[in-house]
Amino acid sequence: MRQFFRMLLLALVLLTVALVSALTAMRFAIHGREVTIPKVVGMTPLEAERAVAASGLEVVVERQFYSPDIPEGRIMSQVPLPGVKVRRGWSVRVAQSLGPQRVAIPDVTGESERVAELNVRRRGLDLGSIAQVNLPDAPADQVVSQSPPAKASGVSVPKINLLVSRGPEPAVYVVPNFVGQPLGSVTLALQDAGMKIGKVSVAPAAPTTDAQPAAPSEPPPQPGAASMIVTQNPAPGQKIVAGAAVSFEVR
Numbered sequence: 001m002r003q004f005f006r007m008l009l010l011a012l013v014l015l016t017v018a019l020v021s022a023l024t025a026m027r028f029a030i031h032g033r034e035v036t037i038p039k040v041v042g043m044t045p046l047e048a049e050r051a052v053a054a055s056g057l058e059v060v061v062e063r064q065f066y067s068p069d070i071p072e073g074r075i076m077s078q079v080p081l082p083g084v085k086v087r088r089g090w091s092v093r094v095a096q097s098l099g100p101q102r103v104a105i106p107d108v109t110g111e112s113e114r115v116a117e118l119n120v121r122r123r124g125l126d127l128g129s130i131a132q133v134n135l136p137d138a139p140a141d142q143v144v145s146q147s148p149p150a151k152a153s154g155v156s157v158p159k160i161n162l163l164v165s166r167g168p169e170p171a172v173y174v175v176p177n178f179v180g181q182p183l184g185s186v187t188l189a190l191q192d193a194g195m196k197i198g199k200v201s202v203a204p205a206a207p208t209t210d211a212q213p214a215a216p217s218e219p220p221p222q223p224g225a226a227s228m229i230v231t232q233n234p235a236p237g238q239k240i241v242a243g244a245a246v247s248f249e250v251r
Contacts, residue, residue, distance in 0.1 A: 037092060039082035041075050045096065048075060056088030063095045065156050072099030098158060105160065107150030109143050113164050116143045120160050128159035132166045140167035170241040177236035183250050184225025190246060198247035203230050223250045 035055040040048035048059045070076050075094045080086060103123050108116035117127050128147075138144050145163035148155050173193065178186045187197055200223045227250035234240055 033088045034085045035088055035090075037078075037080050037082055037084045037086060037090075040078050040092060040094060041082075042070075043075050044073050045075065045094070048092070048094065052092060057086075058089075058091050060091045060093050061096050062093045064098050064158065065095055066099070066101040066158065067097040068100045070097040070099075072097055101153065101155050103158065105148055105150055105152045105155065108146055108160070108162070109150075111143050112141050113143060113162065116146075116162060124158070126159045128157075128161040130162045130164060132164050134167065134169045135165045136168040138165035138167070140165060170243070172239050172241055175232070175234050175236055175238050175240055175246065178229050178232050178246075178248070179236075181229055182225060183223060183227045183229060183248065186229060186248070187225075194242045195240075196243065196245040198233070198245035200248050200250060202227075203249045203251050223248075227251060 035057065037057070038051050038055070040051055040059065043051065045059055045061055052059060065076060067076060074097050076097045078092055078094045080090075080092065103125060105125075106119050106123060108119050111119065113130065120127050133144075135144060142165045143162050144165050147161045171194070173195070183200065190197060202221055202223055229248050229250050231249040233247045240246070
C-alpha cells in the first residue's frame with residue numbers, strides 16, 4: 001500500500017511539473033512576441049519606419065493637419081501611445097504635420113459641384129464631405145455653402161466641405177384610381193400633370209371552362225387609346241413625385 005501511495009505522489013508531481021511547463025510555454029507564446037511601442041512623435045515617417053522596423057511594427061500615416069508649431073513633414077501624434085505593449089505586426093497610426101497654413105481657402109460658392117471640386121484640388125486641397133439639400137431659391141447642383149469659409153485662416157485640415165443645392169422640392173401627387181378608364185384619356189391627364197407613362201402591357205385573357213380545341217396561335221393584341229385599364233402601378237392613393245412614371249395593364 002505504501003508503494004502505491006509513493007507512485008501516486010510521483011504521478012501528481014510529474015503532472016504538476018507538466019502543467020507548469022505548459023503554462024510557461026503558453027505564456028511565452030502569447031507574450032514572447034509582444035513589443036513596446038516607441039515614441040515616434042517629432043520624427044518623419046521614414047525615421048519612424050526605421051525606428052519600429054526592428055520591433056516588427058509598421059507606421060501608417062492616416063491624417064495630415066496644418067500646424068504652426070510642428071515643422072512640415074513631422075509626426076504630430078500617434079496611436080497607440082509610447083510604452084504600450086502590442087503584438088508584432090501591429091500598425092502605429094500617426095498624424096503628420098503640413099506646417100503652417102500657406103494655401104488660401106478659395107470661394108467656391110455659386111459654382112457647380114464639379115467646378116468647385118476642380119477649384120479645390122487645383123490648390124492642393126482635398127474635398128471633404130458633400131451634403132445636399134433642397135432649396136427653392138438655388139438651382140440644382142450649385143454650391144450654396146462651404147466649410148471652412150473663403151479666405152479662412154487657422155485652418156487645421158486641408159479639406160473643404162460643401163453644401164450643394166438639389167433645387168426646389170419636387171411636387172408630390174396622390175395617384176388617383178385609373179382602373180376602368182381608357183388608356184388614351186389617362187395618358188393625356190398624366191402628361192398634363194407632368195407625369196410619365198411607364199410600361200403598358202395587355203392583361204392575359206381569362207381561361208374558358210368549355211372543353212374546346214385550342215385555337216391557332218395569334219399575335220397578342222397591342223394596347224391602344226381605347227384599351228381599358230385593369231390594373232395600375234403605383235396603386236391608387238400612393239404618393240409620387242413629379243416626373244414619375246405610372247404603369248398599366250389593359251384589355
